[in-house]
Structures are given as C-alpha cells and as structure tokens.
Amino acid sequence: MRVLARVGVGPLCSAARAVIPCFWRGKYFSSGREPAENQVTPMLRHLVYKIKATGPITVAEYMKEVLTNPAKGYYVYRDMLGEKGDFITSPEISQIFGELLGIWFISEWMATGKNAAFQLVELGPGRGTLSGDILRVFSQLGSVLKNCDISIHLVEVSEKLSEIQALTLTEEKVPLERNPGSPAYMKGVTKSGIPISWYRHLQDVPKGYSFYLAHEFFDVLPVHKFQKTPQGWREVFIDVDPQASDKLRFVLAPCVTPAEVFIQSDETRDHVEVCPEAGVIIQELSQRIALTGGAALIADYGHDGTKTDTFRGFCGHKLHDVLIAPGTADLTADVDFSYLRRMAEGKVASLGPIKQQTFLKNMGIDVRLKVLADKSDEPSRQQLLQGYDMLMNPKKMGERFHFFALLPHQRLHGGSHPMNACQSKPSPSPVAGFGELAWR
Numbered sequence: 048m049r050v051l052a053r054v055g056v057g058p059l060c061s062a063a064r065a066v067i068p069c070f071w072r073g074k075y076f077s078s079g080r081e082p083a084e085n086q087v088t089p090m091l092r093h094l095v096y097k098i099k100a101t102g103p104i105t106v107a108e109y110m111k112e113v114l115t116n117p118a119k120g121y122y123v124y125r126d127m128l129g130e131k132g133d134f135i136t137s138p139e140i141s142q143i144f145g146e147l148l149g150i151w152f153i154s155e156w157m158a159t160g161k162n163a164a165f166q167l168v169e170l171g172p173g174r175g176t177l178s179g180d181i182l183r184v185f186s187q188l189g190s191v192l193k194n195c196d197i198s199i200h201l202v203e204v205s206e207k208l209s210e211i212q213a214l215t216l217t218e219e220k221v222p223l224e225r226n227p228g229s230p231a232y233m234k235g236v237t238k239s240g241i242p243i244s245w246y247r248h249l250q251d252v253p254k255g256y257s258f259y260l261a262h263e264f265f266d267v268l269p270v271h272k273f274q275k276t277p278q279g280w281r282e283v284f285i286d287v288d289p290q291a292s293d294k295l296r297f298v299l300a301p302c303v304t305p306a307e308v309f310i311q312s313d314e315t316r317d318h319v320e321v322c323p324e325a326g327v328i329i330q331e332l333s334q335r336i337a338l339t340g341g342a343a344l345i346a347d348y349g350h351d352g353t354k355t356d357t358f359r360g361f362c363g364h365k366l367h368d369v370l371i372a373p374g375t376a377d378l379t380a381d382v383d384f385s386y387l388r389r390m391a392e393g394k395v396a397s398l399g400p401i402k403q404q405t406f407l408k409n410m411g412i413d414v415r416l417k418v419l420a421d422k423s424d425e426p427s428r429q430q431l432l433q434g435y436d437m438l439m440n441p442k443k444m445g446e447r448f449h450f451f452a453l454l455p456h457q458r459l460h461g462g463s464h465p466m467n468a469c470q471s472k473p474s475p476s477p478v479a480g481f482g483e484l485a486w487r
C-alpha cells in the first residue's frame with residue numbers, strides 16, 4: 048500500500064491520549080444490573096411530569112429526551128469522553144485509529160478516479176479527535192491530494208461538544224462565524240486551512256461527492272424495544288412507578304403499537320430493538336452516495352440481527368441503571384447492522400460488518416505501530432502498545448466493534464472509470480480494510 052508507506056513517516060501526535068483503564072461502551076451487560084444512586088435530576092422531574100400528563104413513553108422517546116433534549120439532554124451541555132468523563136472511544140485511545148481511517152478515505156478517493164473535490168462529513172464527532180487525526184493524514188499526504196478541493200462538515204447536536212470540536216480543529220486566528228438560525232450553525236477554517244461547517248442534521252449538509260464517517264454515532268440513536276408475548280409482539284414503555292412517584296419502571300404496552308411495523312415477519316428472537324432513526328439516516332446516506340458518489344464508513348459495536356436486550360447506561364466508566372438519574376449517564380444500544388444493510392439495499396452496495404481487529408489489520412495497523420514505536424521514548428511506546436492492545440485485543444475492542452461501508456454499486460462491480468481499449472469492463476480495485484492488505 049503506497050499511501051500507507053508514505054504516511055508512515057508522519058510524527059507521533061503530541062496530544063496525550065487516554066491511558067487505560069477506561070471503560071469503552073461496547074462492553075456488554077444487560078441493563079440495570081449495577082446499583083446506582085437514585086437522584087432526582089431535572090430530567091427525571093421533566094419525564095415524570097410528561098408521563099403523568101400524557102401517559103407512558105416508548106424507550107425511543109426516553110432515549111431521545113435523555114440524550115438530546117435541547118435544554119437538559121446528556122449530550123447537549125457536557126464533555127462525557129475520556130478519563131474524566133463516562134467512557135472512552137477508539138480515536139481517544141490511539142492516534143493510529145484516525146490515521147488509518149484517513150488513509151481509507153484517500154484510498155477510496157483514488158480508487159474512484161480522484162475527484163477534483165470532496166466533502167468529509169462526520170456524524171457525531173465527539174471532541175473532534177477523529178477528524179483531527181484524519182486531517183493530519185490529509186496534510187501529510189498533501190502531494191497526493193494536491194489540487195483537490197476539500198471541505199469538512201460536522202453533524203453535531205451538542206453545543207458543548209461543537210465548541211470543543213472547534214477548539215480541536217480550527218485556526219484560532221480566524222474567528223468562527225456563528226449563525227444559530229441557519230442550517231450551518233457555525234463555520235470556520237481548520238488549522239490546515241480547510242473550510243469547516245457544523246450542522247444539526249445530515250439533511251442540512253450540502254449534497255455533493257462526499258465521504259461520510261460515523262464512529263460510535265448509530266449506537267446513541269433511539270431504539271424501540273419489543274417483547275414477544277403469548278398475545279404477540281408488545282412494545283416496552285417507560286412509566287412512573289406507582290409505588291414511588293420519583294422512580295421510573297418498564298411496562299409492556301397492552302396492545303399493538305405503530306412501531307411494530309419495523310419487526311421482520313420471520314423474526315425468531317423473543318426480544319428485539321429497532322432504530323427507525325438509523326434507518327432514515329442510512330437511506331439518506333445511500334441516496335446521496337448513489338446520486339453523487341463517495342462512500343460511508345460506519346464503525347460501532349453491534350451485531351448482525353442476533354442480539355436481544357442491549358440497552359444500557361454508562362456513568363463514570365461504570366455501568367449505570369438506564370432508569371436511574373436520567374440525564375447524568377450515557378444511554379446506548381448495540382447497532383443492528385442487518386437492519387442498516389436492509390435500509391441500504393437496492394440503492395448502494397454494502398460491505399461488512401467486519402471486526403475492528405480485522406479491518407485495522409487489513410489497513411496496516413502493525414506497520415504504523417512499528418513506525419511510531421521505533422521513534423518514541425519508553426513511556427510513549429508503552430502508551431502506544433496499550434492503545435494497540437485495547438483496539439485490537441479480541442477480549443477488548445477488537446471483536447466487539449465492527450466496520451461497515453456503503454459504496455456506489457459501480458465501485459464494487461466496475462464501471463466508474465472510462466474503459467481502456469482492450470477491456471470490456473474495468474476491474475475495480477479492492478476496497479481497503481475489507482480484504483487483506485496488499486503491498487504494491
């Protein structure tokens with residue numbers, strides 16, 4: 048991989064990454080096992096009032112309120128990532144993670160004919176660390192990307208995190224342009240001089256040849272939960288506990304609810320979680336990619352339509368009962384990649400899900416680790432090795448996290464480049480990461 052060999056000379060990023068032990072959210076436990084303090088939070092008061100006024104709410108509505116309510120939502124006004132927060136993510140663990148993803152996008156850009164311009168669109172960018180590592184790769188490979196007109200587009204609902212992203216990514220000397228009423232609510236210029244904009248919804252991002260990235264984004268989108276009963280599927284709701292008016296409890300709907308249409312007719316599990324919002328986003332991504340080209344890379348913990356109850360909470364690197372002290376803990380559910388694949392079907396091709404360990408190995412993580420470790424002092428070397436172990440170890444994040452890609456059909460089956468005289472059909476190059484690393 049020529050691109051990888053060139054980025055191999057790049058520096059060790061000076062920003063210190065979180066050191067173990069931190070808790071990553073892919074760790075699976077069923078919800079509500081850990082005891083937690085029963086605190087009456089402003090969010091709990093809001094939910095109790097709402098339920099008393101209009102009746103029990105779906106788990107999806109509960110997740111949406113708790114995580115992204117514009118006034119009190121967990122994601123809206125806090126930095127929950129890293130050692131001092133509630134959980135840790137791969138880009139916060141090792142710079143190598145983002146660098147390899149940067150190479151993936153360049154590799155796809157090259158394989159599809161080196162378009163004169165592209166947008167990099169990240170959904171749920173956290174602290175901006177991942178985009179920062181990708182941008183550093185773009186700068187190091189400036190000679191490959193020269194004359195390509197790049198712009199960065201971040202889809203973020205959190206006011207607090209968008210401020211942190213701006214600090215991480217933008218050039219201080221160029222003032223940010225703020226326009227809360229406009230679809231692009233903030234605009235600036237990155238440290239490497241690339242235009243960058245923030246949006247609340249994917250639909251607001253301009254259409255055009257784009258690479259989309261979603262890392263630990265789909266798992267925070269609201270899920271509906273269903274239980275199979277002798278009477279058929281019944282949706283799980285959240286109600287106020289009749290024994291204690293400041294406590295919440297799960298209840299089953301007495302009859303069929305509209306979200307039941309999302310359950311497959313041949314479903315064999317006795318409990319399922321469905322995320323219609325993920326379906327809408329995948330359909331939007333698929334339409335965009337089919338129309339204007341590019342690709343989407345989605346990385347998250349999840350399953351292929353096999354798991355049942357995965358709804359759980361995290362607070363201070365510990366499991367947290369999802370119904371206790373809402374608004375103080377993160378809520379998450381494993382991503383059902385089989386559902387994402389179904390939502391993309393017919394419009395674009397999909398690859399994966401494949402294990403993080405396999406994807407990063409195929410992308411050349413061992414080579415990059417060696418290059419960085421060889422020129423690091425002992426403490427940094429140890430940190431790099433610990434980070435590698437966390438990302439790759441099958442018992443840690445290596446097998447729990449998966450990569451999944453959406454690509455135009457012609458990318459996999461040929462037809463995107465002009466044919467040469469001797470070929471009846473151009474043969475497409477393999478998609479990096481989803482097959483074994485090939486050295487050229």
Ligand SMILES: C[S@@+](CC[C@H](N)C(=O)[O-])C[C@H]1O[C@@H](n2cnc3c(N)ncnc32)[C@H](O)[C@@H]1O
Pocket residue numbers: 114115122128136137138139170171172173174177202203204205208247261262263264267268
């Ligand atoms: C679990 S964090 C992951 C952060 C980052 N991708 C990482 O891996 O470090 C989820 C991110 O998605 C954002 N987010 C949550 N719900 C969102 C929504 N409905 N639309 C846009 N962003 C959302 C959060 O504010 C946060 O930036």
